[in-house]
Every structure is written in structure tokens, then in C-alpha cells.
Amino acid sequence: MGEGTTIRSMNGLSIRQLMELRQKIIEGPVPVEPEEYRDRQSRFVAEISERSLAIFPTNPTRIRSRDVEYIHRPSSDLVYLCGWTESEGILAALVDDQGGATWHLFVAPQDIAKEIWTGRRTGPKEAQRTHPIDTAHPLDKWDEWVKEAILNSSQVYHVLGIHPSLDNLIHSAMAEETRERQRLDTGPRQLVDPRNIISELRLKKSESEIAIMRYAGEITALAHIEAMRQSHSGIGEWQLEAIIEGHFRYLGADGWAYPSIVGGGDRATILHYQKNDQIIEAGEMVLIDAGCEVNCYASDITRTWPIDGTFSDRARDLYSLVLEAQEQAIDACVIGAPYTRPHEVASDVLREGLIQLGLITSDDEEESQRQLKRFFMHNTSHWLGLDVHDVGTYQPEEEPRLLEEGMVLTIEPGLYIAGWRSDLSDVDDAWKGLGIRIEDDIHVTSGGPDILSNDCPKTIDEIEAIVGSG
Structure with missing residues (x-):
């Protein structure tokens, strides 16, 4: 058997x-190779629309009591797509009108004062070297980047209810009315839940x-x-x-x-x-x-x-x-x-x-x-x-x-x-x-x-x- x-x-x-x-x-087991992560990313992109944006944040930290946090467990979808496990991080795929995708990872920047207390951070430079992505960015650049990315996308793939602040940012960017958006008919018309797509990919190991x-x-x-x-x-x-x-x-x-x-x-x-x-x-x-x-x-x-x-x-x-x-x-x-x-x-x-x-x-x-x-x-x-x-x-x-x-x-x-x-x-x-x-x-x-x-x-x-x- x-x-x-x-x-x-x-x-x-x-x-x-x-x-x-x-x-x-x-x-021990052999780690997942970068080529396999890239294959997973390609199979996901093949299932979504051209000119779209897909967003995968890690799970937020949760308070256990007062100032004590639960041990962080990263988002399974984020782990599946790029292997990122730190407590802060957002993965985004930006798909152009030809179906080509660039994968962006936003991570906490290195900060000696904070790392003294909570441990070393990978940081953007090392994250780009060690993870199967195209570009790594510091997290403080996320808000500006995602607003522009949303304006250039016809659909946004994102799971609501995990990060309320991120949900609000996405809703605000999608609802924003500008003369350029009216003139060029840019920006997303639909917010799509990607879970059915990623779940089908994850089902067969x-x-x-x-x-x-x-x-x-x-x-x-x-x-x-x-x-x-x-x-x-x-x-x-x-x-x-x-x-x-x-x-x-x-x-x-x-x-x-x-x-x-x-x-x-x-x-x-x-x-x-x-x-x-x-x-x-x-x-x-x-x-x-x-x-x-x-x-x-x-x-x-x-x-x-x-x-x-x-x-x-x-x-x-x-x-x-x-x-x-x-x-x-x-x-x-x-x-x-x-x-x-x-x-x-x-x-x-x-x-x-x-x-x-x-x-x-x-x-x-x-x-x-x-x-x-x-x-x-x-x-x-x-x-x-x-x-x-x-x-x-x-x-x-x-x-x-x-x-x-x-x-x-x-x-x-x-x-x-x-x-x-x-x-x-x-x-x-x-x-x-x-x-x-x-x-x-x-x-x-x-x-x-x-x-x-x-x-x-x-x-x-x-x-x-x-x-x-x-």
C-alpha cells in the first residue's frame, strides 16, 4: 500500500x-525550487483576465492579550505562490494587455531598532535575490504603487475581509473618479475573488x-x-x-x-x-x-x-x-x-x-x-x-x-x-x-x-x- x-x-x-x-x-525534504513557484504563478495568470491586478497579502498579526501577539502563521496562498513566510508582506501580480505578468513583493524594510526587538528582516534587496519574484519593494511604497496599478487594470483579484485597511484602500482606489479615468476609460470595473482559481491549483500536489x-x-x-x-x-x-x-x-x-x-x-x-x-x-x-x-x-x-x-x-x-x-x-x-x-x-x-x-x-x-x-x-x-x-x-x-x-x-x-x-x-x-x-x-x-x-x-x-x- x-x-x-x-x-x-x-x-x-x-x-x-x-x-x-x-x-x-x-x-529532511528538498525545498520547493524557484522554477516550481514560477510555474505556479504562470498557471494562475493563465486563469485570469488580461490587464488585471491580483493581490495576495499575508495574514495579519493577531493580538492574544493586550500587547502579546499570537505566533504568526503566513497566508497559505502567499506561501504557495512565492514561499514568503515573514509576518509582513504583500504579493501582487500585474498582468498587461498581452497576458504577460510581473510579480511584485512588498516587504518590511530592514530597521535595526525594530530588528533588535523582533528579529532580523529579509528586506527588499535580499527578498528579490532569494524569492521567485520580479521586483521587491519596501512596504511603505505599497499605497502609492497599488493606486496606480489599479488605475491601469480592468479587473482586480483580491480576497476581502482579511485586511480591512487594505480592503478600504482598494475600494477607495477603485471608486476614485478622475478626468483622466473618464476620458481614457481606465481603471477596474470588477473586483473578483481569486480563491476558486488558487484552490484548484493547490488541490493536486x-x-x-x-x-x-x-x-x-x-x-x-x-x-x-x-x-x-x-x-x-x-x-x-x-x-x-x-x-x-x-x-x-x-x-x-x-x-x-x-x-x-x-x-x-x-x-x-x-x-x-x-x-x-x-x-x-x-x-x-x-x-x-x-x-x-x-x-x-x-x-x-x-x-x-x-x-x-x-x-x-x-x-x-x-x-x-x-x-x-x-x-x-x-x-x-x-x-x-x-x-x-x-x-x-x-x-x-x-x-x-x-x-x-x-x-x-x-x-x-x-x-x-x-x-x-x-x-x-x-x-x-x-x-x-x-x-x-x-x-x-x-x-x-x-x-x-x-x-x-x-x-x-x-x-x-x-x-x-x-x-x-x-x-x-x-x-x-x-x-x-x-x-x-x-x-x-x-x-x-x-x-x-x-x-x-x-x-x-x-x-x-x-x-x-x-x-x-x-
């Missing part, structure tokens, strides 16, 4: 095996993107393995969170791709549980949904295991069923299959299994599907890439998109039998408190599904051998 290079032992992972896995991390995402998957797998190794009854959810997220940074990732979910016992039945503040008691299962980010590309892995290392009979039955559903759904990730096919496959496996376990009480297809939704209430997949819930329409023209080479999606079936839910009062209490999800990252290829997260153990034998072995 794909190109993963898993090193495992039914007796747990030895120090040598862990070192070999970590050695792959040290080597290149070889370099897959290499980065595989690397992120390898780091995330090692972090999950370490959390398994350190698990024991009485450990805090926050402690497992710290082990995983600390491992992300220790192994060189940018950080987490999304806040980690660490839910023990009944809390594992809360899909986006994030408090992570309770003790995990003996006999409970723990569900950890956590992924790191590398060069702004996300991984997304979920594993569920018994905190004291041994599956109970009920947990073993449900886990085996979810694993079977996941494996069959992964097999359905082939070129030409509808995006919805893996979910249909996983749902069928879970429904039949729950009928056999007595948790679904009807053989009627419609009724059994309704009952399944009590225990499996989310989709099986989402796109993955520069965002953990990556861009790309799922049903263009109201029909499920067909999978193509280079697409990456998660496969994450689950079953959740919550003791706190009053609508499950008819379910035998022996099943309650079990939340199980198994999630991997799948690259669609002509050779079949390629599991980018294949280094993360998930069979019952593997898990029981690893948990508590640290």
Missing part, C-alpha cells in the same frame, strides 16, 4: 529502530509538496509513538499533549498544524475535544488527533489506544471494526473514484459490523444507516495540504469530484459511544465511554494509495507492544 517505510517490531520499537526513523527526519507532507507525517508518527511509549494509567491528557507537541518541535517541525485533541475515556467521544485537562484512568482508551506542520504543510494523524496497554474485549471489537473500515476506505482511494467512495465503503463496513455486535438493531438499509449516524456522525475524509482542512471544492457542479493523481485526503472513520449522551440511553452501558478514530493521510497515485503517515503503528499487536514501553 504505497511508499511508506515503516520499521516495526511486534515486541515494540527498539532504540535502533527509533534512531533509524529519526535519521530520516534529520535528512507536486512531488516536492508530497515530499514535505511525507516528512511531516514521519515527524507526527514519531510523536505519536513517543506518546504511546510514555502512556500509563494516571497520566494527564495535558502531559500526552506536551509529549506530542514537544516532539514536533524537537524533531524540527514548525509546530502543530491544529490544536491537539487528547481525549481519555468518555471525552474521546467529543469530536473536537480540546480541554486536554483530565487524568486518564486505568482501563480507559485515549484518542489523540494531532499533526505537525512543516514549511506550512500539514499532517493529520489520529490514533487510539488503551492507556495501560491492553485492549478490553469491547474495545478490541470496536477497534478492529474501525481499522477494517479504514483499511477498506484507503483501498478505495484510487484515480477515477468519486471523492465520496471511501466514506461509502467505511460506512458499509461499520454498519455491517455494528449489526453483528448488536449495536444496530435493524437489517433494513435505511434504518440501519440512520442508526449508524448515532455512532459515526462525521465524514471520512477532507483534503490536506497547506491547510489541515485544505482548499478545493468537493462537489463541483453538485457532483462528487473524481480523485486524481496528486490529491491528498485523510481517511478517518470512527465510532463514538458516549456515556454522557441521553440519546444513547438504549445502548448497553458496557459499550459506553469508547471513542475510537483511526486517521491516515493518503496520496492518490497511479500505483494505488500512498499512505504518507504509514510510519505510525495502528494494529492491535503493534499498539499493545509499544504502549508503556518507554
